[in-house]
Amino acid sequence: MKKLYVKDALAMEEGKEVVLKGWIHKIYDLGHVNFIKLRDKTGIIQLVASKEELEGLRNEMSVEASGVLSKNEKAPGGIEVQLKEIKILGKAYYDKLPFDINGRKINAALEVQLDHRNMSLRAPRIMAVFKVQEEICECFRAYLRQNNFTEIHTPKILASGTEGGSELFTVNYFDHRAFLAQSPQFYKQMMVGVGFEKVFEVGHAYRAELHNTYRHLNEYVSLDAEMGFIEDETEIMDLEEGFMNYLFKHLKETCKRELEMYNIELPDEVKIPRIPLFEAQEIVYKKYGKRSPKGDLNAEGERLFSQYIKEEYGSDFVYLTKYPASKRPMYTMPDPEVEGGTKSFDLIYRGLEITTGGQRIHDYEMLVENIKKKGFKAEEFDFYTQNFKFGMPPHGGFAIGLERMTMQILGLENIREASLLPRDMKRITP
Amino acid sequence: MKKLYVKDALAMEEGKEVVLKGWIHKIYDLGHVNFIKLRDKTGIIQLVASKEELEGLRNEMSVEASGVLSKNEKAPGGIEVQLKEIKILGKAYYDKLPFDINGRKINAALEVQLDHRNMSLRAPRIMAVFKVQEEICECFRAYLRQNNFTEIHTPKILASGTEGGSELFTVNYFDHRAFLAQSPQFYKQMMVGVGFEKVFEVGHAYRAELHNTYRHLNEYVSLDAEMGFIEDETEIMDLEEGFMNYLFKHLKETCKRELEMYNIELPDEVKIPRIPLFEAQEIVYKKYGKRSPKGDLNAEGERLFSQYIKEEYGSDFVYLTKYPASKRPMYTMPDPEVEGGTKSFDLIYRGLEITTGGQRIHDYEMLVENIKKKGFKAEEFDFYTQNFKFGMPPHGGFAIGLERMTMQILGLENIREASLLPRDMKRITP
Structure with missing residues (x-):
């Protein structure tokens, strides 16, 4: 029945x-x-x-x-x-369960819970994380499709490293050495240029980073968007702000039970302050006495600045804008209004970066010049720059880490809690 | 403006x-x-x-x-x-375009078109393929979500090979040798078992197969579904038949222009005949004089049998059912009504297999026995079988190759035409 x-x-x-x-x-x-x-x-x-x-x-x-x-x-x-x-x-075939999942909380360390993911995921409070995660994905696609974006699927096996070539996993691909994609960045730009105009992808990204922190995974799901025919990067920020509003409204409707489990109240409206990085650095120094690394905020700075924004603007979000070119990839569009600055931004949410985005260089000659300026050989990027020879329109985009977004919405302590089966330096099982 | x-x-x-x-x-x-x-x-x-x-x-x-x-x-x-x-x-920076995309057809071989994907994708007729593909994905998700399925994202980097361990790409993962996932099979079963009950995933799958044919890719997008608390495999076939009807209705509404470009008329209703493999083999032999390999149809057999089904039933689809256990993976549920048979099926669409599915073994002891019967060591599958110790319900599922489905709907000649950036034995660029 x-x-x-x-x-x-x-x-x-x-x-x-x-x-x-x-x-x-x-x-x-x-x-x-x-x-x-x-x-x-x-x-x-x-x-x-x-x-x-x-x-x-x-x-x-x-x-x-x-x-x-x-x-x-x-x-x-x-x-x-x-x-x-x-x-x-x-039937059940066990002597003793690795831990109980039917109490108020699980009496086992996170690592043990991850070792026994076939048990820990059964706890309603843990399963709830993935209901929220599912709805984030669904919203991302629905919102972008409503805005005339096309969904794409791009290869994760690449012949060449992207964005400078470090932190790549290598794959033995028949007779070749190949790499796992760090991001669909180059391909999503290519797809804008061939005429899809606006594209998005929900797919895995791989970073062979050598740090094992609460906020890094080596395999994660990237929510990527790229949009052509823009005026400047503020359109990209508007787009993402629109997404956050769409998302929170949807989560309140579909994840009431799950948000209650985590005592989360989402705001009715998201209005994101936009503050140039150098101003943020000054504020962090003047207000908290903390110096920032050159051209960036460190993890502590992001946290302190978020605290300031919450107090001053009542917002959980803040856009840090106009990052210096020295800290951004070679494809980032310079901002003529700021010495050494670019039309790029990070989105900080509750003290943690969840997005990097901005306008990209669309002119072939300018791109080649910028690659050289960064100290790379332009020929090594031929596979990429050749896409800019045929009328690439002004464009930009952003990427959100799905697990980070999930973690921040629910206030989880470790990003591994926001992955069904996390992969880090020490873990490739279960 | x-x-x-x-x-x-x-x-x-x-x-x-x-x-x-x-x-x-x-x-x-x-x-x-x-x-x-x-x-x-x-x-x-x-x-x-x-x-x-x-x-x-x-x-x-x-x-x-x-x-x-x-x-x-x-x-x-x-x-x-x-x-x-x-x-x-x-701006444009070229002496001469690699080929024109503004004529009736592109005067270049497929390989040349794929080398210059930044040009060939501009042709409206080629871009149309990916509009149809996008809508297939969208339908797959929408249909399953309506049926209470949960979307999941499972790792593509694995510690152990699945389904017997052959045809795997290896990844250098820090100090380990790891593998790229051939399918999310084991994980989707695990997620049914932990309580998601019904799950689906749209994600990449990797096959290090050594054939370079018109119908194989080494990286492809797999549309995977798995459902718990079933009676038998006919529920899985019903589910997929329901999907095909949902899909065709949706494509007629959203892809009119694209279907016209390819002169495709989709049926108003899909009713899929279900025929045991051995009967299909007999028909292929009696009607066309072609012998089949033991326990299977070969590519020619699939084509001939599809032709027969079209003539007899007016259907582009046919389910081949009750495959012999010898040709199916160790997790396939035996069918007690057929000597050596299983509760599994293939879906053939216009002469080509686009789906494999069936009921899986859910009892731990039965699964271990079946692994041994296949000649494997049960211990080597501990990582998998341990998921069956905690009340795994009867379940089954299916997987559709997205590019194959796209190819068959539009009548394309080569699966590479149905991938934005195909990966095969000889191609990992662009």
Whole structure:
């Protein structure tokens, strides 16, 4: 018989016959009265069982339970199921679970939880992270499609390194040495230039970075957008600001339960202050006495500056603009109004960078000059610059790290919590 | 000024002032009268220019054109623009284009077109392929989300080979040798088991296969779905049949122009015959005198059998069912009703396999037994089988190759035409 979702059963009238399928979340063998908490994708419901019906059941087995709904104010959701029959669908083969997932919190270190991802993901609070993540992806695509963007899929196996060539994983590709893509940057620009005009991609990106921090993954999902026929980088910032508003509205509608689990209240409107980097550096120095590295904010600076913006503007977001060319890739459009500056920006959200973006150089000769200025050999970038010989329009774009965005929205402490199966320097399993 | 799309300009009244942005598709310098065909993402429109306005313009430059709409029955779409001003946005830097993309067809071999993807993709007929492809992806996600599936993103860097371990690309991952994922098979099963119940993924898959054919890519986009709490594999076939109907309806609405370019008429209803493989083999032998390899159809057999199904059932699709266990991976659910058979299927579309699917083994002990029966060491699959110790429900799924599906819908001759930037044994550029 077709399964009913727990969420729907909880919303029904008493007296209804139901068939539920899910996992045994917890067994209460109290002698005089016996319960099972049944968990499915949508929630948890209480089943009232006889002593005999509990026999042979264990936590985390998957079962089919049929019975009749009855009211009980003490039951979660105010309704429970008087069990008529329970069948085991998926057996359990363990002596002891690695840790319990049916308590208030999981009593295991993050590393242990990640080692046993087949267990930790069962906890409703952990599964909730990925409901939010799914909706972020969905919003990103829906918002951009509404704005006439085309979805693309570009190769992750490359012949040449991008953006300077460091921090690349190598792949043994038949007789060649190839690389895993750090970003779809070059390809998304190419696709704007061939006539798609506006493109986006949701895909994996790979960084062979040698740091193991709370905010880095070596494989992550990049939400990339690139848009042609722009006037300047402010259009890109407008676009992303529009996305944040679209996203938060959507999350409030679709992830109410999940946001409540994390005590998150999202703002009704996102209006993002735009502040040149050098001003931000000054503020961090004057207000907090912290010096910034040349042409950048460090992690502490981002955090302090976010704090300042929250106090002054009431905003969780801030655009840092006009980064110096020395700190940006060779394709970044210079800003003639700022000595050594560029038309680029970072988006800081709750103290952490979640986006880099800006206008790119679209003229072939200017691009070649800029590559040389950066100290690279222009010939080595032929594969890239040749795309600029055929009428590349003014364009720009941005990229959001999906796991970072998820982490910041939910206030998670470690980016690994925002990946189903994270990959870092020490982890390529499960 | 904000750009108007060509498609929208073609639908407007004469006398309107418009600003268009796009690429110069073709210049007609006829002496007494001068035209430019302007191309953007949505179509082509004719601009009437003066001799002076043509000066300095070249094919494929990107431009901003402003002018007034006027009726002209001879112009494509019945309307043209009397040019007031034309500005170059993106310059051209070439002596000669590698080939023309503004004629009826491109006079260059496929390999040359792929070498110059920054040019060939500009041809409206080629760009149309990727509009259809985008809508296939969109439908896949929309259809499954409507059916309570959750979108997941699983790692493409793995510690262990899947499905037997052959045909894998290796990655140098810090101090380890790692592999690129052939499919998200194991992970999608794991995600069903932890409680997502129904999941899908749109992501890259990698096959280090040593054949260079018209229907193989070494990197492709896999549309994967997996569903828990099923009765048997017929639910998976129903699901995919439902998807095909949803897709074709959607494509007729959103890709009218693109389907017309390829002279494709999609059926109003897809009803897919389901025929056991051994019967198909018999038919191919009796009707066409062709013997099949043991437990399979070869490429010719698939083509002939499709022809038979088209004649007998009027269907472009056929499910080949009950494949023998010897030809299926170790996780395939045996079918007790067929000696040596399994609850698995292929979907053949216009003579080519586009899907493999079926019910999987969900019981831990049965899975371990089956791995041994296949001649593997069960311990080597511990990383996989441990996911089956905690109440894995009955489940199954399928995977569609996005490029194959695109190719078959549009009747393309080579799968490389259905990839923006194909990767094969000989090609990792551009």
